[in-house]
Amino acid sequence: MRSNLFLINGLLTGSRFQGLSHDAIRSAWASLFMVVPVLSSTFASFARSFGSLGASEIGWLLVDEAGQAPPQAAVGALWRSRRALLVGAPLQLKPIVTVSDAVLEHMRTRYRVDTHWLPNRQSAQTLADEATPWGRMAGPADNKTWVGLPLVVHRRCDKPMHELANRIAYDGAMVYGTLAPRPDKETRASLLTGWIHASGTSEGNWVPAERQALKALLALLHENGVEAKDISVITPFKAVQQNLKRMLGSKMVSGTIHTMQGKEAPVVIMVLGGNTTGSGARDWAVSEPNLLNVAATRTKRRVYVIGDRNDWKNRALSCDVMDLLPLRTISAREQKQMPIPH
DSSP: OHHHHHHHHHHHTTOOOTTOOHHHHHHHHHHHHHHOSOOOOOHHHHHHHHTTOOTTOEEEEEESSGGGSOGGGGHHHHHTEEEEEEOOOTTSOOOOOOSOHHHHHHHHHHTTOOGGGOTTTOOHHHHHHHTOSSEEEESSTTSOEEEESOOOEEOSOOTTHHHHHHHHTSTTOOEEOOOOOOGGGSOOOOSOSEEEEOOOOOBTTBOHHHHHHHHHHHHHHHHHTOOGGGEEEEESOHHHHHHHHHHHTTTSEEEEGGGGTTOOEEEEEEEOOOOSSOSHHHHHHTSSHHHHHHHHHTEEEEEEEEEOHHHHTTSTTHHHHGGGSOBOOOOTTTTSOOOOOO
16 A cells, blocks of 8 residues: 555656556555545646546546536546536636637638537536436526536525526526525625715726725725625726735735636625726626626625616616615715725
8 A cells, every 4th residue: 555655646746657557557546546535636737647547547527617617628537537527507607718719710610520519619517518418498588508407506695696696697597595694604794785886987997986986895894894804806807806906915805707716705896897988898798697697696695896887787787687786875984094904
Protein backbone atom coordinates (compact mmCIF):
# COMPACT_ATOMS: atom_id res chain seq x y z
CA MET A 1 0.00 0.00 0.00
CA ARG A 2 2.81 2.41 0.91
CA SER A 3 4.58 1.73 -2.40
CA ASN A 4 1.35 2.21 -4.36
CA LEU A 5 0.59 5.52 -2.67
CA PHE A 6 4.13 6.72 -3.30
CA LEU A 7 3.75 5.74 -6.97
CA ILE A 8 0.39 7.45 -7.45
CA ASN A 9 1.69 10.59 -5.75
CA GLY A 10 4.43 10.71 -8.34
CA LEU A 11 1.97 10.21 -11.18
CA LEU A 12 -0.30 13.00 -9.94
CA THR A 13 2.56 15.46 -9.46
CA GLY A 14 3.83 15.00 -12.98
CA SER A 15 6.62 12.45 -12.65
CA ARG A 16 7.04 9.95 -15.48
CA PHE A 17 7.50 6.30 -14.62
CA GLN A 18 8.80 4.36 -17.60
CA GLY A 19 8.48 0.59 -17.86
CA LEU A 20 5.56 0.25 -15.45
CA SER A 21 2.86 -2.18 -16.47
CA HIS A 22 -0.71 -1.03 -16.88
CA ASP A 23 -1.72 -3.42 -14.08
CA ALA A 24 0.75 -1.76 -11.70
CA ILE A 25 -0.64 1.69 -12.50
CA ARG A 26 -4.24 0.49 -12.03
CA SER A 27 -3.25 -1.06 -8.69
CA ALA A 28 -1.79 2.25 -7.56
CA TRP A 29 -5.00 4.06 -8.51
CA ALA A 30 -7.07 1.44 -6.66
CA SER A 31 -5.02 2.05 -3.52
CA LEU A 32 -5.56 5.79 -3.77
CA PHE A 33 -9.31 5.41 -4.24
CA MET A 34 -9.45 3.15 -1.19
CA VAL A 35 -7.95 5.96 0.90
CA VAL A 36 -9.60 8.90 -0.92
CA PRO A 37 -12.91 7.77 -2.47
CA VAL A 38 -13.60 11.05 -4.31
CA LEU A 39 -11.05 13.17 -6.17
CA SER A 40 -11.69 16.68 -7.46
CA SER A 41 -10.28 18.17 -10.63
CA THR A 42 -10.95 20.70 -13.35
CA PHE A 43 -11.37 19.68 -16.96
CA ALA A 44 -8.28 21.73 -17.84
CA SER A 45 -6.04 19.61 -15.59
CA PHE A 46 -7.84 16.30 -16.06
CA ALA A 47 -5.57 14.89 -18.78
CA ARG A 48 -2.46 15.79 -16.77
CA SER A 49 -3.74 14.29 -13.50
CA PHE A 50 -5.57 11.24 -14.88
CA GLY A 51 -3.56 10.64 -18.05
CA SER A 52 -2.38 7.23 -16.85
CA LEU A 53 -5.97 5.94 -16.81
CA GLY A 54 -7.50 4.43 -19.94
CA ALA A 55 -11.01 3.96 -21.27
CA SER A 56 -13.75 3.25 -18.69
CA GLU A 57 -11.30 2.97 -15.77
CA ILE A 58 -13.06 5.52 -13.56
CA GLY A 59 -16.25 4.20 -11.97
CA TRP A 60 -18.24 7.42 -11.66
CA LEU A 61 -17.68 10.87 -13.10
CA LEU A 62 -19.64 13.63 -11.33
CA VAL A 63 -19.64 16.95 -13.21
CA ASP A 64 -20.79 20.03 -11.31
CA GLU A 65 -21.86 23.24 -13.12
CA ALA A 66 -22.08 21.22 -16.34
CA GLY A 67 -24.15 23.99 -17.94
CA GLN A 68 -20.99 26.11 -18.06
CA ALA A 69 -18.78 23.38 -19.54
CA PRO A 70 -18.27 23.33 -23.32
CA PRO A 71 -18.95 19.82 -24.66
CA GLN A 72 -15.40 19.21 -25.89
CA ALA A 73 -13.95 19.92 -22.43
CA ALA A 74 -15.67 16.86 -20.99
CA VAL A 75 -14.61 14.34 -23.65
CA GLY A 76 -11.44 13.05 -21.97
CA ALA A 77 -13.12 12.63 -18.60
CA LEU A 78 -16.14 10.90 -20.13
CA TRP A 79 -13.92 8.53 -22.13
CA ARG A 80 -12.17 7.43 -18.92
CA SER A 81 -15.46 6.83 -17.03
CA ARG A 82 -17.98 4.01 -16.99
CA ARG A 83 -20.84 6.15 -15.71
CA ALA A 84 -21.39 9.89 -15.62
CA LEU A 85 -23.74 12.22 -13.78
CA LEU A 86 -23.78 15.79 -15.10
CA VAL A 87 -25.40 18.36 -12.83
CA GLY A 88 -26.16 21.89 -13.90
CA ALA A 89 -28.74 24.39 -15.06
CA PRO A 90 -29.00 25.16 -18.78
CA LEU A 91 -30.98 28.29 -17.88
CA GLN A 92 -28.07 29.79 -15.98
CA LEU A 93 -24.69 30.82 -17.36
CA LYS A 94 -23.60 29.31 -20.66
CA PRO A 95 -20.08 28.14 -21.61
CA ILE A 96 -17.61 30.78 -22.72
CA VAL A 97 -16.34 29.82 -26.18
CA THR A 98 -13.23 31.75 -27.23
CA VAL A 99 -13.18 30.48 -30.84
CA SER A 100 -14.99 32.89 -33.16
CA ASP A 101 -18.28 31.90 -34.77
CA ALA A 102 -16.71 32.29 -38.22
CA VAL A 103 -13.96 29.76 -37.42
CA LEU A 104 -16.46 27.32 -35.95
CA GLU A 105 -18.64 27.62 -39.04
CA HIS A 106 -15.63 27.00 -41.31
CA MET A 107 -14.69 23.87 -39.35
CA ARG A 108 -18.27 22.66 -39.31
CA THR A 109 -18.57 23.01 -43.08
CA ARG A 110 -15.16 21.42 -43.72
CA TYR A 111 -16.00 18.32 -41.68
CA ARG A 112 -19.72 18.26 -42.57
CA VAL A 113 -20.96 18.52 -39.00
CA ASP A 114 -24.58 19.46 -38.31
CA THR A 115 -25.07 22.89 -36.76
CA HIS A 116 -26.70 21.19 -33.77
CA TRP A 117 -23.25 20.14 -32.51
CA LEU A 118 -21.57 23.54 -32.61
CA PRO A 119 -19.95 24.24 -29.20
CA ASN A 120 -21.32 27.79 -29.17
CA ARG A 121 -24.84 26.33 -29.14
CA GLN A 122 -24.43 23.47 -26.67
CA SER A 123 -22.93 22.63 -23.29
CA ALA A 124 -22.01 19.36 -21.65
CA GLN A 125 -25.27 19.74 -19.71
CA THR A 126 -27.56 20.17 -22.73
CA LEU A 127 -26.06 17.15 -24.51
CA ALA A 128 -26.42 15.06 -21.36
CA ASP A 129 -30.05 16.18 -21.14
CA GLU A 130 -30.65 15.02 -24.71
CA ALA A 131 -29.31 11.58 -23.79
CA THR A 132 -31.63 11.34 -20.75
CA PRO A 133 -35.06 9.85 -21.57
CA TRP A 134 -36.67 11.01 -18.30
CA GLY A 135 -37.34 14.71 -17.95
CA ARG A 136 -39.57 17.56 -19.06
CA MET A 137 -39.63 20.70 -21.17
CA ALA A 138 -38.50 23.68 -19.10
CA GLY A 139 -37.63 27.32 -19.54
CA PRO A 140 -39.36 30.53 -20.60
CA ALA A 141 -42.75 30.04 -22.23
CA ASP A 142 -41.48 31.03 -25.68
CA ASN A 143 -38.18 29.11 -25.55
CA LYS A 144 -38.51 25.83 -23.69
CA THR A 145 -35.83 23.16 -23.82
CA TRP A 146 -35.62 19.51 -22.74
CA VAL A 147 -34.14 19.04 -19.24
CA GLY A 148 -33.30 15.59 -17.94
CA LEU A 149 -34.38 14.65 -14.41
CA PRO A 150 -35.17 18.23 -13.33
CA LEU A 151 -34.92 19.00 -9.62
CA VAL A 152 -37.62 21.64 -9.40
CA VAL A 153 -37.70 22.32 -5.64
CA HIS A 154 -35.65 25.43 -4.85
CA ARG A 155 -34.28 25.65 -1.30
CA ARG A 156 -31.89 28.64 -1.25
CA CYS A 157 -33.71 31.91 -1.84
CA ASP A 158 -36.43 33.71 0.04
CA LYS A 159 -39.25 35.36 -1.85
CA PRO A 160 -39.33 37.42 -4.03
CA MET A 161 -36.02 36.17 -5.49
CA HIS A 162 -37.57 32.75 -6.04
CA GLU A 163 -40.57 34.31 -7.79
CA LEU A 164 -38.30 36.48 -9.93
CA ALA A 165 -36.29 33.51 -11.25
CA ASN A 166 -39.45 31.44 -11.63
CA ARG A 167 -41.07 34.11 -13.77
CA ILE A 168 -38.22 35.01 -16.11
CA ALA A 169 -36.60 31.57 -16.54
CA TYR A 170 -38.80 28.66 -15.48
CA ASP A 171 -42.34 29.61 -16.52
CA GLY A 172 -43.64 28.95 -12.99
CA ALA A 173 -42.35 25.36 -12.80
CA MET A 174 -39.97 25.92 -9.87
CA VAL A 175 -41.34 24.92 -6.44
CA TYR A 176 -40.62 27.10 -3.40
CA GLY A 177 -39.01 24.91 -0.75
CA THR A 178 -36.88 27.35 1.26
CA LEU A 179 -37.30 26.83 5.00
CA ALA A 180 -37.62 29.80 7.32
CA PRO A 181 -34.12 30.69 8.56
CA ARG A 182 -33.12 30.22 12.16
CA PRO A 183 -33.08 33.55 14.04
CA ASP A 184 -29.27 33.55 14.07
CA LYS A 185 -29.24 33.07 10.27
CA GLU A 186 -31.70 35.85 9.44
CA THR A 187 -30.16 38.96 7.97
CA ARG A 188 -30.09 42.17 9.97
CA ALA A 189 -30.70 44.28 6.86
CA SER A 190 -33.62 46.59 7.59
CA LEU A 191 -34.17 47.54 3.94
CA LEU A 192 -36.34 45.00 2.13
CA THR A 193 -35.45 43.54 -1.25
CA GLY A 194 -36.00 46.03 -4.03
CA TRP A 195 -34.72 48.48 -6.64
CA ILE A 196 -32.63 51.53 -5.73
CA HIS A 197 -32.96 54.21 -8.39
CA ALA A 198 -29.77 55.92 -9.58
CA SER A 199 -29.81 58.02 -12.74
CA GLY A 200 -26.86 59.60 -14.49
CA THR A 201 -24.57 59.56 -17.50
CA SER A 202 -21.96 56.85 -17.81
CA GLU A 203 -18.21 56.76 -18.24
CA GLY A 204 -18.06 53.75 -20.51
CA ASN A 205 -20.18 51.18 -18.69
CA TRP A 206 -19.53 52.77 -15.26
CA VAL A 207 -22.20 55.09 -13.90
CA PRO A 208 -20.88 57.37 -11.10
CA ALA A 209 -24.40 57.96 -9.76
CA GLU A 210 -24.69 54.24 -9.04
CA ARG A 211 -21.51 54.47 -6.99
CA GLN A 212 -23.16 57.02 -4.71
CA ALA A 213 -26.25 54.83 -4.32
CA LEU A 214 -24.07 51.82 -3.53
CA LYS A 215 -22.09 53.79 -0.96
CA ALA A 216 -25.30 54.86 0.80
CA LEU A 217 -26.67 51.30 0.76
CA LEU A 218 -23.47 49.81 2.17
CA ALA A 219 -23.45 52.46 4.91
CA LEU A 220 -27.01 51.50 5.86
CA LEU A 221 -26.17 47.78 5.91
CA HIS A 222 -23.11 48.53 8.01
CA GLU A 223 -25.25 50.51 10.44
CA ASN A 224 -27.67 47.56 10.63
CA GLY A 225 -24.82 45.25 11.63
CA VAL A 226 -24.57 43.30 8.36
CA GLU A 227 -20.98 42.10 8.02
CA ALA A 228 -19.02 42.65 4.83
CA LYS A 229 -18.46 38.89 4.40
CA ASP A 230 -22.23 38.44 4.07
CA ILE A 231 -22.50 40.87 1.12
CA SER A 232 -21.70 40.16 -2.51
CA VAL A 233 -21.61 43.05 -4.98
CA ILE A 234 -21.97 41.91 -8.59
CA THR A 235 -22.42 43.44 -12.03
CA PRO A 236 -22.85 42.31 -15.65
CA PHE A 237 -19.84 44.34 -16.85
CA LYS A 238 -16.08 44.00 -16.29
CA ALA A 239 -15.52 47.76 -16.39
CA VAL A 240 -17.96 48.18 -13.51
CA GLN A 241 -16.27 45.30 -11.65
CA GLN A 242 -12.90 47.08 -11.87
CA ASN A 243 -14.36 50.29 -10.45
CA LEU A 244 -16.10 48.35 -7.68
CA LYS A 245 -12.84 46.70 -6.65
CA ARG A 246 -11.10 50.07 -6.44
CA MET A 247 -14.00 51.33 -4.34
CA LEU A 248 -14.52 48.33 -2.04
CA GLY A 249 -11.04 46.91 -1.64
CA SER A 250 -10.14 43.25 -1.65
CA LYS A 251 -12.16 42.03 1.33
CA MET A 252 -15.61 42.89 0.01
CA VAL A 253 -16.70 40.10 -2.31
CA SER A 254 -17.40 41.53 -5.75
CA GLY A 255 -17.13 40.54 -9.38
CA THR A 256 -19.14 39.92 -12.51
CA ILE A 257 -22.23 37.76 -12.42
CA HIS A 258 -20.19 35.04 -14.14
CA THR A 259 -17.89 34.76 -11.11
CA MET A 260 -20.87 34.23 -8.80
CA GLN A 261 -22.09 31.07 -10.56
CA GLY A 262 -22.19 28.30 -7.94
CA LYS A 263 -21.79 30.73 -5.03
CA GLU A 264 -24.26 32.32 -2.64
CA ALA A 265 -24.51 35.12 -0.07
CA PRO A 266 -27.13 36.37 2.41
CA VAL A 267 -27.18 39.79 0.68
CA VAL A 268 -26.49 40.39 -3.01
CA ILE A 269 -26.25 43.87 -4.56
CA MET A 270 -26.37 44.08 -8.36
CA VAL A 271 -24.91 47.28 -9.79
CA LEU A 272 -26.27 47.37 -13.34
CA GLY A 273 -24.04 49.93 -15.06
CA GLY A 274 -24.16 50.02 -18.85
CA ASN A 275 -23.28 52.69 -21.37
CA THR A 276 -25.89 55.45 -21.54
CA THR A 277 -24.82 56.72 -24.97
CA GLY A 278 -26.17 53.61 -26.71
CA SER A 279 -28.50 50.72 -26.00
CA GLY A 280 -26.22 47.82 -26.97
CA ALA A 281 -24.61 47.05 -23.59
CA ARG A 282 -27.80 47.18 -21.56
CA ASP A 283 -29.78 45.25 -24.16
CA TRP A 284 -27.12 42.52 -24.05
CA ALA A 285 -27.41 42.20 -20.27
CA VAL A 286 -31.11 41.30 -20.52
CA SER A 287 -31.12 39.61 -23.94
CA GLU A 288 -31.58 36.21 -22.23
CA PRO A 289 -32.83 35.28 -18.75
CA ASN A 290 -29.58 33.56 -17.79
CA LEU A 291 -27.74 36.54 -16.25
CA LEU A 292 -30.73 37.81 -14.27
CA ASN A 293 -31.54 34.25 -13.18
CA VAL A 294 -28.05 33.73 -11.75
CA ALA A 295 -27.98 37.15 -10.09
CA ALA A 296 -31.34 36.58 -8.37
CA THR A 297 -30.66 33.03 -7.21
CA ARG A 298 -27.24 33.74 -5.64
CA THR A 299 -28.88 35.47 -2.68
CA LYS A 300 -30.48 33.90 0.37
CA ARG A 301 -32.24 36.82 2.08
CA ARG A 302 -31.98 40.18 0.26
CA VAL A 303 -31.21 41.35 -3.25
CA TYR A 304 -30.85 45.00 -4.22
CA VAL A 305 -30.66 46.23 -7.80
CA ILE A 306 -29.04 49.63 -8.41
CA GLY A 307 -29.74 51.37 -11.71
CA ASP A 308 -31.88 53.83 -13.62
CA ARG A 309 -35.33 52.36 -13.15
CA ASN A 310 -36.87 54.60 -15.82
CA ASP A 311 -34.40 53.27 -18.39
CA TRP A 312 -34.34 49.57 -17.51
CA LYS A 313 -38.11 49.16 -17.18
CA ASN A 314 -38.44 49.51 -20.96
CA ARG A 315 -36.01 46.68 -21.74
CA ALA A 316 -36.63 42.97 -22.26
CA LEU A 317 -37.16 40.93 -19.07
CA SER A 318 -36.66 43.94 -16.78
CA CYS A 319 -40.29 44.97 -17.19
CA ASP A 320 -41.31 41.45 -16.10
CA VAL A 321 -39.70 41.79 -12.68
CA MET A 322 -40.27 45.43 -11.76
CA ASP A 323 -43.32 44.60 -9.65
CA LEU A 324 -41.25 42.04 -7.72
CA LEU A 325 -38.55 44.65 -7.04
CA PRO A 326 -40.37 47.64 -5.54
CA LEU A 327 -38.62 50.98 -5.45
CA ARG A 328 -36.68 51.39 -2.20
CA THR A 329 -35.34 54.70 -0.95
CA ILE A 330 -32.62 55.48 1.56
CA SER A 331 -33.43 58.45 3.76
CA ALA A 332 -31.25 61.55 3.87
CA ARG A 333 -30.07 60.56 7.34
CA GLU A 334 -28.98 57.17 6.07
CA GLN A 335 -27.15 58.75 3.15
CA LYS A 336 -24.77 60.68 5.36
CA GLN A 337 -21.11 60.01 4.75
CA MET A 338 -20.21 56.82 6.58
CA PRO A 339 -17.17 54.59 6.06
CA ILE A 340 -17.73 51.72 3.67
CA PRO A 341 -17.27 48.42 5.54
CA HIS A 342 -14.09 46.54 4.59
